[in-house]
Amino acid sequence: MATALNNLLDKLHLTSKEDDGPPAKEPAEEELNELKDKYTKAGQEHVFSFYDELSVPEKASLFERLQSFDPNYINEITEKALHPAPSPDKSEETTLEPLPDTATASILDSKDEDIQSWYTSGLELVSKGQVAVVLMAGGQGTRLGSSDPKGCFNIGLPSQKSLFQIQAERIWKVQQLAERDSGKKDIVIPWYVMTSGPTRQATEKFFEEHNYFGLNKDNMSIFEQGVLPCISNEGKILLESKAKVAVAPDGNGGIYQALLTSNVRTDMRKRGIQHIHAYCVDNCLVKVADPVFIGFAAAKEVDIATKVVRKRNAKESVGLILQKNGKPDVVEYSEIDNATAEAKDSNKPDLLKFRAANIVNHYYSFRFLETIEEWVHELPHHVARKKIPYVDIEKGETVKPTTPNGIKLEQFVFDVFPLTRLEKFACMEVKREEEFSPLKNAKGTGEDDPDTSKQDILNQGRRWVQNVGGMVESEVAPEETGVEVSPLVSYGGEGLEFLQTRTIKAPAVIEKED
Numbered sequence: 001m002a003t004a005l006n007n008l009l010d011k012l013h014l015t016s017k018e019d020d021g022p023p024a025k026e027p028a029e030e031e032l033n034e035l036k037d038k039y040t041k042a043g044q045e046h047v048f049s050f051y052d053e054l055s056v057p058e059k060a061s062l063f064e065r066l067q068s069f070d071p072n073y074i075n076e077i078t079e080k081a082l083h084p085a086p087s088p089d090k091s092e093e094t095t096l097e098p099l100p101d102t103a104t105a106s107i108l109d110s111k112d113e114d115i116q117s118w119y120t121s122g123l124e125l126v127s128k129g130q131v132a133v134v135l136m137a138g139g140q141g142t143r144l145g146s147s148d149p150k151g152c153f154n155i156g157l158p159s160q161k162s163l164f165q166i167q168a169e170r171i172w173k174v175q176q177l178a179e180r181d182s183g184k185k186d187i188v189i190p191w192y193v194m195t196s197g198p199t200r201q202a203t204e205k206f207f208e209e210h211n212y213f214g215l216n217k218d219n220m221s222i223f224e225q226g227v228l229p230c231i232s233n234e235g236k237i238l239l240e241s242k243a244k245v246a247v248a249p250d251g252n253g254g255i256y257q258a259l260l261t262s263n264v265r266t267d268m269r270k271r272g273i274q275h276i277h278a279y280c281v282d283n284c285l286v287k288v289a290d291p292v293f294i295g296f297a298a299a300k301e302v303d304i305a306t307k308v309v310r311k312r313n314a315k316e317s318v319g320l321i322l323q324k325n326g327k328p329d330v331v332e333y334s335e336i337d338n339a340t341a342e343a344k345d346s347n348k349p350d351l352l353k354f355r356a357a358n359i360v361n362h363y364y365s366f367r368f369l370e371t372i373e374e375w376v377h378e379l380p381h382h383v384a385r386k387k388i389p390y391v392d393i394e395k396g397e398t399v400k401p402t403t404p405n406g407i408k409l410e411q412f413v414f415d416v417f418p419l420t421r422l423e424k425f426a427c428m429e430v431k432r433e434e435e436f437s438p439l440k441n442a443k444g445t446g447e448d449d450p451d452t453s454k455q456d457i458l459n460q461g462r463r464w465v466q467n468v469g470g471m472v473e474s475e476v477a478p479e480e481t482g483v484e485v486s487p488l489v490s491y492g493g494e495g496l497e498f499l500q501t502r503t504i505k506a507p508a509v510i511e512k513e514d
Contacts, residue, residue: 007320019045021333023250025060025061026056031063036048038072042075043075046237049242054242058243061243069245069506075235080380081380082174082383096331097323098352099427103426104428108431117299119295120181120294120428121291122290122294125274125295126178130274130322131274131275132192132268132273132277133171133191133277133278134194134259135278136194136255136279136281137194137203138194139199139282140199141153144422144443145442150163152194152206155439155457157458158508159484159486163281164206168191168214169457170286170288174289175187177494179490188216189219190221191218191221192220192221192264193222193223194223195223196225197458220251221262225250225252226254227248227250228410229245229247231407231409233405246389246406248271250409251382253410255278257372259372260373274365275365277294278362282440284439284456285434285456287456300426303367303420304417306362306426307429307435308357310357311355314341315341319357319414320357321357326422329418332418356427356429358433375416380415381410382410383424384409384410385406388406388408433463434460437456447458455482460484461481461484462482462506464485464490464496465483465499465504470502472503473504476507486509486510488512489513495513
């Protein structure tokens, strides 16, 4: 069974073999000729153009990389991505509708008793050891002026905590809350951190140097998403150097394949995991392993659930979660016309009809992840046109193009939504100011940058202090006021009654109860 699965994954490119040190042994002539023949029949024989010039370690490394791909599969997905087949029902107009009321809930207007019920049941599932977290953390902080993994980034909080530390402490706190409610000890929420090739080693080192931020390293797994070769505009696999294929991570949609190839799903099965929270690293406000969200999705008995925030206005360029032709889907802002974007909700005329903004914050049932092999091959690949350095096959020289010369193929994590039955999909609207502050841009941009992320956390802390009757004073500019409440003290504003009669001088950090 394991051999058959590995063969299938190899065929679909789903293995990721990074260079941990290439084997010193040159590939056998028979194996080499067999691989060359495979690439020749696929019209990609040029990848061996410089093979005879290479050293033994270089030959071995190139062979291993090329062996990890099926060139016919690469040709197939490239063709599909560049020239998608027309939809069978193209003659029919695309219909867009909000998700049905039965599949949705909103923290903004749900009854307090419903929210409390979800919270209680979510914590109970945590206490039973049935909840795990998957973090998509493959990106580097390039736009932020850093070559480190984005999770290592310090957004400038008074505590100087990184995104990884903030999220680790939230996991720790949920474990503590579950222990308090259940009376059990040593409750564990396993944390699976998906990196890319360029970020894996730095991520592992960062967690080791910081002692996993108080979490048990045995309950953390750092794994790697897959890669795909970069393709020229003419459909040819590009070489980064004479000895190396140009590759790129396969997108956050590579999470599904990576769960298989890394044996993360196997580990989940051994632990008895039933409910999984998956999210992106760049959201400093993310409620990791949110008991309310877990409890909501479990109560609905769905396979996939997603959090959304209310779209600010009709012009905000965000993807929308909705029904497309009767199936759950994400439609990008650029795909809808003005009339659709501006349409009002007939039941709530002051709100947009399509307002559920995607924040890449999802729930999966483990039973659904057990079916990955059944649908993973159906996920589409999307084209990103890029300027990709490459080796000129005729001259053997490295070329740095000034205009896009090729494509990178990637999958999106939400590509699986339309493959899910509507009755097995749910959506929870949450408060943007409490749960969504993405870090996308360099400092000073003024939108989705380190300053806005920092301020959103400080504003949240100030609200929490004021909600329990505390006072916040400051002698600095209003944009610099606020309170950072450590996740070790409070996960979502609870447990702050000790601040009831306090006056806090902002900016401040609340790191412990005293």
